[in-house]
Amino acid sequence: MRYYLKKMKMPVHVINEMCLLIICLTFISGCNKSGTKKPDTRIPPRFAVPSEPKFKKEGSLSFLSKKDRAVKKEIDIEIAGSDDERVLGLMFRKALQENQGMLFIFEEMRPQSFWMKNTYIPLDIVFADDNGKIVKIQRNTKPLSEESIPSFDPALYVVEINAGLASKWGITEGDIISYR
Numbered sequence: 001m002r003y004y005l006k007k008m009k010m011p012v013h014v015i016n017e018m019c020l021l022i023i024c025l026t027f028i029s030g031c032n033k034s035g036t037k038k039p040d041t042r043i044p045p046r047f048a049v050p051s052e053p054k055f056k057k058e059g060s061l062s063f064l065s066k067k068d069r070a071v072k073k074e075i076d077i078e079i080a081g082s083d084d085e086r087v088l089g090l091m092f093r094k095a096l097q098e099n100q101g102m103l104f105i106f107e108e109m110r111p112q113s114f115w116m117k118n119t120y121i122p123l124d125i126v127f128a129d130d131n132g133k134i135v136k137i138q139r140n141t142k143p144l145s146e147e148s149i150p151s152f153d154p155a156l157y158v159v160e161i162n163a164g165l166a167s168k169w170g171i172t173e174g175d176i177i178s179y180r
Helices: 002-007 012-029 083-088
Strands: 059-064 071-080 100-114 123-128 134-138 149-162 176-179
Touching (some): 059 100, 071 083, 134 149
Parallel strands (some): 071 100
Antiparallel strands (some): 059 071, 059 176, 100 149, 123 149
């Protein structure tokens, strides 16, 4: 802008005043009637999250006994199969019914690690290998914590349920998960 004004052979103080005027007008056009700048309330689509996502049943999951494969408990599940779904998980939810959970399906079996950032519900996190065998249960995780919650052993599946339910239902490491 200054380049073009200099080409017009305007005095420097006029150029500076015109630039200041343009800056002020740009700022004022972005303000509301009270003179304060309007906040940018747009959220990039990738991070847009409703105030509380609703549970949507996408299948059923059974916890089976390691001894005789008898069903210990069956729950409705929501499936997190894409990167974006896995990142969001159960964040921003205030409640989860006792018969509901979320199944995370990963692309490769390896040690997995979770956190509770933006997760208001205390959870039991159940890690299972590619055969569905439960390799680790992290019980009673702390809501809103950014502390790492590891599987230690390789896992392909992770199931999140309300805290305390793994104990209540008698789910132990070595038991099996099966979903449809």
